[in-house]
Amino acid sequence: MDAEPHNKLYFGDNLEVLRDKVPSESVDLVYLDPPFNSKATYNVLFKEVEGTPSAAQIQAFTDFWEWDEVAARTYHELVTSGDAPVALIDLLQGFERFLGHNAMLAYLVMMAPRLVELKRVLKPTGSIYLHCDPTAGHYLKILMDAVFGVKNFRNEIIWKRRTGSSSAVHKSNKFGACTDSIFFYVKTSKAELCPQYSFDALGYKEYVEKFFKHVDENGRRYRIADLANPAVRPNLMYEYKGYKPPKKGWAISKEKMEQWDKEGRLYFPKSKNGRIQRKRFLDELKGKPVQSLWDDIEPIGSQAAERLGYPTQKPQTLLERIINASSNPGDVVLDPFCGCGTTIAAAQALGRRWIGIDITYLAINLIKNRLVDHFGEEILEDCETHGIPFDWESARELAQRTDIPRKEFELWALSLIPARPKGDPSRKGGSDKGIDGIKFFIDGKQRSPHKVIVQVKSDAKPKPAYVRDLVGTMEREKAVMGALILLYEPSERSDIPAEAASAGFYHSEIMNKDYPRVQVLTVKGLLEGTERLKIPQIAPDDVTFKRAEKITKDKDKQGKLGV
Secondary structure: OOOOOOEEEEEOOHHHHHHHHOOOOOEEEEEEOOOOOOOEEEEEOOOOOOOOOOOOOEEEEEEOOOOOHHHHHHHHHHHHOOOOOHHHHHHHHHHHHHHOOOHHHHHHHHHHHHHHHHHHHEEEEEEEEEEEOOOOHHHHHHHHHHHHOHHHEEEEEEEEOOOOOOHHHHHOOOOOOOEEEEEEEEOOOOOOOOOOEEOOOOOHHHHHHHHOOEEOOOOOEEEEEOOEOOOOOHHHOOOEOOEOOOOOOEOOOHHHHHHHHHOOOEEOOOOOOOOOEEEEEHHHOOOEEOOOEEOOOOOOOOOOOOOOOOOOOOOHHHHHHHHHHHOOOOOEEEEOOOOOOHHHHHHHHOOOEEEEEEOOHHHHHHHHHHHHHHHOHHHHHHEEEEOOOOOHHHHHHHHHOOOOOOHHHHHHHHHOOOOEEOEOOOOOOOOOOOOOEEEEEEEOOOOEEEEEEEEEEOOOOOOOHHHHHHHHHHHHHOOOEEEEEEOOOOOOOOOHHHHHHOOOEEEEOOOOEEEEOEEEEEHHHHHHOOOOOOOOOOOOOOOOOOOOOOOOOOHHHOOOOOO
């Protein structure tokens, strides 16, 4: 019997997943980077193809909350059920009096039960890091106090996420915001922390250049350090190789002095009247101890290879530091707002098990692609994906769900090709101008990108007009091919196949082959592998999705608590 996969990826509401799928005291470390209620609409920027417009973007989510019936009901359940901590109930009632029924209260009411569940799933030795910006950070800090207890607060870590050197701040009525906060709490006093060190901390390089001026015969840089004892030690008043002891004695025993001498760790001045000193080698330093100000981890630049274009993507080194500080190899790391999967990628690279949850299929699809790019296809053998359709019936159930936008079904269907989304998944429709997805392939003597338009339809009786509409969209968008993905198969009497055939063929110069300009595909056929989108396969997907870099596990980075 095959071993149960160590890692789990869930598509769905993280509150429901936490309550139904994650056992109590089963998680060692939680990192969450929830939406900040900053009223910003974030775009996902896929790898752009030369000659394609910047409109080939989609909005991953709109970071905006409002006080509505759902928020009101959640608030009522929290303060009346008796299940929430008393401190949390008092705090939420205070928030209501202070804030009123507005977007901020809705946001905090959304976060409160999730923090309660995250505390439940943490082991007594577990830690949690909540990443936020100044918009709601002060409220979230008090919310964390109420759930985890003031005594379990460890740090407010300040991460310098950008330089803040833009000239725009000179025209503002406030100082530029260039930092995020990361609130670090533990569940109990049993939680440990592994100290972290940095070679990139502010001032560290200058310190090295200033003090490590000496080089030994082996080319090792070092600085010299005093070997005098700060207190009078009569038992350490010995002469060594003609050098007299310091006034209060040496800092080490004669046996240790002889050992360091053999190891080349002692500096002997030319004059016997001088003082023996210790050599501190640069290559043996761990780096500067990391404090609560993290100014040594750069944000992801616009041209960085790591950049996938997902909104609010964090540097992997940021997550590696957190994971190394508060977990051991083999521990379970949970990210309930896992986005494009930076926490998951870092946990996998550092030998941890992981659980990721996200409410958009776009995120789930990006994570699966990222894992394969980073670690190879075999990574999926050790990962369970929940909430994603695996057969036609579960696909139909996804299409009929009313608790999530219908766009989630479209995003899932597009992944079967795969194609990248077009439009705003947060809206119910009308903004995509007849385009649900786009795919590119390379063809022609100039090896230029060619566009494929994709539409997804889930109604039980697909109409021939869908094909005609698709052809019209192809002409408007100057797309050479189109694909129509149907949840339900056309009836035997349907004119859909004939309409598709009448669109003719696209001739590939590179492949010297004809391909149907319009291809009708069914969800069942794609799932079962009996159907596929037929396009020239010179460089499939390389011009559709940006690929993540290959990652190999780095044993030197696999931190262990207490080391």
